[in-house]
Amino acid sequence: MSVPNYLIIFTRYPEPGKAKTRLIPALGEAGAAALHRQMAEDTVAQAQRLQKDQSTLSLEVHFAGGDLAQMRHWLGEQGQYRSQGSGSLGDRLIQAFQGAFQQQATAVVVIGTDCPSLQADLLSLAFERLTTADLVLGEASDGGYYLIGLRQPTPELFQTISWSTDVVFQQTLAIARKLNLTTALLPVLDDIDRPEDLTTLKR
Numbered sequence: 001m002s003v004p005n006y007l008i009i010f011t012r013y014p015e016p017g018k019a020k021t022r023l024i025p026a027l028g029e030a031g032a033a034a035l036h037r038q039m040a041e042d043t044v045a046q047a048q049r050l051q052k053d054q055s056t057l058s059l060e061v062h063f064a065g066g067d068l069a070q071m072r073h074w075l076g077e078q079g080q081y082r083s084q085g086s087g088s089l090g091d092r093l094i095q096a097f098q099g100a101f102q103q104q105a106t107a108v109v110v111i112g113t114d115c116p117s118l119q120a121d122l123l124s125l126a127f128e129r130l131t132t133a134d135l136v137l138g139e140a141s142d143g144g145y146y147l148i149g150l151r152q153p154t155p156e157l158f159q160t161i162s163w164s165t166d167v168v169f170q171q172t173l174a175i176a177r178k179l180n181l182t183t184a185l186l187p188v189l190d191d192i193d194r195p196e197d198l199t200t201l202k203r
Contacts, residue, residue: 004056004105004106004107005054005056005057005058005105005106005107005108005109005127006057006058006059006060006100006103006105006107006108006109007047007050007051007057007058007059007060007108007109007111007123008060008061008062008096008100008108008109008110008111009040009043009044009047009059009060009061009062009110009111009112009113010062010084010092010093010096010110010111010112010113011040011043011061011062011063011064011112011113012036012040012063012064012065012066013063013064013065013066013070013071013074014033014034014036014037014040014074015033015065015066016029016030016032016033017029017033018033018065019032019033019036019037019065020032020033020035020036020193022193022194022195023035023192023193023194023195023198025195026195026198027198035192035201036113037074039113039114039115039116039192040075040113041075042113042116043111043112043113043115043118044061044075044076044079044113046118046119046120046123047059047079047111047120047123048078048079049120050120050123050124051079053120053124054124054127057127058080058100058103058105059078059079059080060079060080060081060082060096060100061075061079061080061081061082062081062082062083062084062092062096063081063082063083063084064083064084068081082099084096088163089158089163089164090158090159090161090163091158093110093148093158094153094155094158096108096110097110097150097153097154097155098153098155101152101153106151107127107130107131107149107150107151108149108150109123109126109127109130109136109147109148109149110147110148110149111123111146111147112146112191114146114191114192114193115138115140115146115189115190115191115192116190116192116201117189117190118138118146118147118189122138122147122186122187123147125186126138126147126149126186127149129149129184129186130149130150130151130184132182132184133151133181133182133183133184134150134151134152134154134176134181134182134183135148135149135150135151135154135157135176135181135182135183135184136148136149136150136183136184136185136186137149137169137172137173137183137184137185137186138185138186138187138188138189139169139185139186139188139189140169140188140189140190140191141188141189141190141191142166142190142191142193142194142197143165143166143167143168143169143170144164144165144166144168144169144191145168145169145172146189146191147186148172154179154181156175156179157172157175157176157179160175
């Protein structure tokens, strides 16, 4: 039996020196990794809350760094774990969406673990919006996005994107318009990526 919805979480094993490297000047290697660990655990907890309400939801964690045993020891046995693979972020997103749709998913949502304000109810809203829209986007205040969801594979959305810049969201919207995709937008939320973002986290 097919699974109608997939929620995919992109994250990294919290190894000091390799996790949240842009926060190392403010927090140190261990501090940056600890913050990443906490935010990832919180994100997975919200995803699991949603899965309890939506029994047909499939949850996958796509990871970089570490290995399968380390990820399961860290985040538990619930859900599926897959390596993000190689290539740019765009390449890895294309692979994630294509893999889920090959499993006959009706809708697929991908999120990161850098947005502490992302709660289960907003994830639920994203899937609800995908019942009528081709694309759902959650804009991050730094110009990127914290969530993207699709009803069919659309690799064009992840090509020619200036990743890790403040134009990612606008570039993605522009491509969606060219493709005539109906788009639903979620509220703007803050990502925690840089030292200046830590004041948001304190609030």
